[in-house]
Amino acid sequence: YGRRRAMDGPYADNLDIDVLIVGAGFGGVYLLHEMRKAGYKTVLYEAGTSFGGTWRWNIYPGARVDSEVPIYELSIPEVWKDWTWSTNYPNYQELQAYFDHADKVLELSKDCAFETCVTGAEFDEKEGKWTVKTVDGRTAKARFMIVAAGFAAKRYIPDFPGLDKFKGTMYHSSFWPPEGVDVRGKRCAVIGTGASGVQIAQEWGPIAGSLHVFQRTPNLAVPMGKRDLSVEEQNKLKPFYPELFAYRERCFGGFCFDLDERYTFDVPKDERERFYQMLWEHGGFAFWLGNFADYLYDNKSNREAYNFWAKKQRARIHDPRKRDLLAPLEPPHPFGVKRPCLEQNYYEQFNRPNVDVVDISLKSGNSIAEFNEKGIKTTDGKQYDFDVIAIATGFDITTGGMTNMGLKSVKGTYLKDEWKRAAYTYLGTTVSGYPNMFHLYGPHGPTLLSNGPTSVEVQGRWIRDAINNCVSQNIKFIDPTEEASKEWKKRINALSDCSLFPTTKSTYMGGSLPGKAFEQVNYAGGLANYKQEIRAKLPKWEGFRVV
Numbered sequence: 001y002g003r004r005r006a007m008d009g010p011y012a013d014n015l016d017i018d019v020l021i022v023g024a025g026f027g028g029v030y031l032l033h034e035m036r037k038a039g040y041k042t043v044l045y046e047a048g049t050s051f052g053g054t055w056r057w058n059i060y061p062g063a064r065v066d067s068e069v070p071i072y073e074l075s076i077p078e079v080w081k082d083w084t085w086s087t088n089y090p091n092y093q094e095l096q097a098y099f100d101h102a103d104k105v106l107e108l109s110k111d112c113a114f115e116t117c118v119t120g121a122e123f124d125e126k127e128g129k130w131t132v133k134t135v136d137g138r139t140a141k142a143r144f145m146i147v148a149a150g151f152a153a154k155r156y157i158p159d160f161p162g163l164d165k166f167k168g169t170m171y172h173s174s175f176w177p178p179e180g181v182d183v184r185g186k187r188c189a190v191i192g193t194g195a196s197g198v199q200i201a202q203e204w205g206p207i208a209g210s211l212h213v214f215q216r217t218p219n220l221a222v223p224m225g226k227r228d229l230s231v232e233e234q235n236k237l238k239p240f241y242p243e244l245f246a247y248r249e250r251c252f253g254g255f256c257f258d259l260d261e262r263y264t265f266d267v268p269k270d271e272r273e274r275f276y277q278m279l280w281e282h283g284g285f286a287f288w289l290g291n292f293a294d295y296l297y298d299n300k301s302n303r304e305a306y307n308f309w310a311k312k313q314r315a316r317i318h319d320p321r322k323r324d325l326l327a328p329l330e331p332p333h334p335f336g337v338k339r340p341c342l343e344q345n346y347y348e349q350f351n352r353p354n355v356d357v358v359d360i361s362l363k364s365g366n367s368i369a370e371f372n373e374k375g376i377k378t379t380d381g382k383q384y385d386f387d388v389i390a391i392a393t394g395f396d397i398t399t400g401g402m403t404n405m406g407l408k409s410v411k412g413t414y415l416k417d418e419w420k421r422a423a424y425t426y427l428g429t430t431v432s433g434y435p436n437m438f439h440l441y442g443p444h445g446p447t448l449l450s451n452g453p454t455s456v457e458v459q460g461r462w463i464r465d466a467i468n469n470c471v472s473q474n475i476k477f478i479d480p481t482e483e484a485s486k487e488w489k490k491r492i493n494a495l496s497d498c499s500l501f502p503t504t505k506s507t508y509m510g511g512s513l514p515g516k517a518f519e520q521v522n523y524a525g526g527l528a529n530y531k532q533e534i535r536a537k538l539p540k541w542e543g544f545r546v547v
């Protein structure tokens with residue numbers, strides 16, 4: 001927070017406004033635009049230095065989106081009409097440029113305070129306003145607060161013994177230095193094989209002196225299907241963008257394809273294989289959220305999909321030991337209950353003599369014993385010496401952004417304490433005891449099971465309409481009841497419990513943080529159903545205390 005800014009406009013102390021938004025990613029941009037269109041005096045606080053949210057923080061080597069454009073962009077015509085991409089899966093640099101473009105055409109910056117980190121917020125029922133405090137001592141009052149902090153706002157670094165002793169270069173994937181790290185010829189390690197770890201490994205394999213990937217669970221990664229996009233191709237499609245953006249809201253995952261309505265074993269074997277092959281060749285999440293309807297619910301169907309995946313990926317790995325670790329014959333967990341990473345040449349990296357995988361799975365009994373001056377020692381007694389280590393162990397996923405900003409309820413309790421045992425929301429957009437506070441792309445929405453911009457727009461419009469209703473109906477505040485929140489929690493669990501998601505510890509089930517509640521934190525019934533469910537509650541404020 002070193003850079004001084006003029007302490008006026010959105011940076012001023014003692015602001016008194018209609019709406020305060022926290023977070024400048026897709027959610028923040030969409031809602032700032034919507035709130036201003038509706039005529040509300042709105043200010044956005046962002047801890048980083050510009051728009052882009054996760055795409056400003058996650059600038060590790062190879063960081064690239066796993067959802068295809070134009071599906072992965074906002075439906076705001078002023079933003080898309082003059083924007084084109086170079087590829088269907090842009091990297092973080094291009095995504096940053098997209099956000100700069102959105103900032104320019106929508107003139108967003110004038111209402112944003114960057115390098116402004118929220119450390120506390122509480123609502124005064126008498127006044128009907130939030131008081132929000134920032135790390136540098138500023139205060140703002142707002143009638144409505146919108147938390148758009150995303151699912152990856154709080155990074156997670158495991159408490160490895162001796163972590164501070166390592167003398168080489170070490171960064172968490174979401175805190176990478178903008179100038180980069182030169183790994184040419186160096187001894188490198190990647191800890192973690194989520195999307196971040198896989199992407200870093202792909203970049204480092206060809207240039208590092210050596211690369212060791214520490215793998216606790218193999219990533220069941222699928223081919224990305226990245227290709228160049230021409231300006232002509234995109235301009236030809238633009239007249240259809242409005243329909244495309246409407247259609248994505250009718251699909252399970254907010255993409256432009258859906259789960260196939262057929263059940264796996266209703267389809268003859270040959271046709272089944274052809275279907276899998278077609279999904280595979282399409283690339284991206286087609287093999288995940290375009291697969292047979294039953295495979296996320298039924299073990300046998302899931303195994304069939306897994307077997308196809310294993311056959312495909314095993315064929316790419318030459319060394320039998322590495323093959324069995326990276327793409328085992330026996331599934332480490334059902335396919336798709338952890339988000340599959342989209343890879344380009346991840347498996348081929350392990351055919352290089354300089355690249356290896358270190359098995360630290362629970363099954364192996366091996367794990368990281370300690371970090372030391374030279375590198376990492378594992379519990380099987382081996383010492384690995386490194387120059388550079390990438391910690392790609394993820395985040396305090398989904399709930400971390402909200403529990404990390406000092407939110408205090410009207411009962412005097414803190415959200416971070418309330419959610420220690422389990423997270424409760426109502427509709428994935430509000431929390432009981434936090435009146436006139438809304439959140440999006442966080443707990444209990446379709447979030448990690450969906451395409452980000454689609455979720456953001458469905459929830460964003462709901463929030464906009466809720467605020468408009470409060471204002472037009474002269475309501476001081478709305479607050480979801482505890483009963484309604486408990487019912488919503490039951491709904492979240494019921495949707496998840498009939499699926500295979502609860503079989504596995506994953507980002508969907510709360511993430512890797514030791515001690516964090518093992519619970520479904522996403523709405524698993526599909527985005528289209530979610531949209532209908534939440535919209536139905538709005539006209540009569542069903543489930544809300546209205547004052």
Ligand code: N01
Nearest residue numbers: 064065066158192193194195196197216217392393394512
């Ligand atoms: O983090 P993750 P991420 N010792 O939580 C391992 C999205 N994203 O930063 O699976 C050793 O997925 C952990 O092991 P295990 C992404 O989709 C998208 O990669 O728990 N290892 C796992 O392998 C996801 O939703 C994009 O057994 C430890 C890894 O660390 C979210 O962001 C790019 C460990 C963490 O994987 C986060 O992804 C990047 C320990 N103590 C991210 N603790 C794209 O759009 C954890 N691990 C492409």
